[in-house]
Amino acid sequence: MRACERSSREKSDYEEMDLSNLGDIISKHKDHTGVLIPVLQEAQKEYGYLSEGIIEKIAGELKLPLSQVYGVVTFYSQFRLKPHGKHTIKVCMGTACHVSGAQEITGSIATKLGVETGGTTKDGKFTLEAVACLGCCGLAPVMMVDDETYGRLTSQKALKAVRQYKKKDKEEGD
Numbered sequence: 001m002r003a004c005e006r007s008s009r010e011k012s013d014y015e016e017m018d019l020s021n022l023g024d025i026i027s028k029h030k031d032h033t034g035v036l037i038p039v040l041q042e043a044q045k046e047y048g049y050l051s052e053g054i055i056e057k058i059a060g061e062l063k064l065p066l067s068q069v070y071g072v073v074t075f076y077s078q079f080r081l082k083p084h085g086k087h088t089i090k091v092c093m094g095t096a097c098h099v100s101g102a103q104e105i106t107g108s109i110a111t112k113l114g115v116e117t118g119g120t121t122k123d124g125k126f127t128l129e130a131v132a133c134l135g136c137c138g139l140a141p142v143m144m145v146d147d148e149t150y151g152r153l154t155s156q157k158a159l160k161a162v163r164q165y166k167k168k169d170k171e172e173g174d
């Protein structure tokens with residue numbers, strides 16, 4: 001039963017995503033050595049994440065075992081197996097941030113956006129992540145939204161920052 005469910009999910013993955021550009025990406029790199037990582041990187045750039053369908057097609061076209069491709073995708077943190085939001089919120093859970101209330105901040109954001117840590121909002125706008133030390137412990141508690149760092153946070157400040165991204169997207173018609 002489980003296998004049937006998986007199989008139909010994979011099928012819909014193929015059907016829902018237009019993978020026509022993936023062929024071009026693979027062809028561009030095919031004859032080079034060390035081709036797998038560049039292909040995965042470009043595929044993720046094109047589709048936002050690496051679906052089962054994408055991984056299977058890459059493995060098939062490059063004549064690599066599926067397990068090898070999955071091994072690379074799961075080894076490197078740069079690769080994503082799930083759809084990712086337009087904006088990434090990374091709340092630091094390192095020691096300094098943890099003792100300064102990072103958990104509460106994460107909870108506030110999660111509640112406000114209606115998403116669990118590690119998940120993406122239904123509208124595809126935000127992915128919420130809990131991460132290890134972001135390297136600016138003196139500003140604890142810290143979060144990053146995309147490339148922007150926010151320090152000495154409170155829940156209110158964090159939610160205000162998130163609202164600004166929503167507002168900007170709206171102004172840009174997104």
Ligand code: FES
Nearest residue numbers: 092094097134137
């Ligand atoms: S512990 Fe949060 S930035 Fe270092």
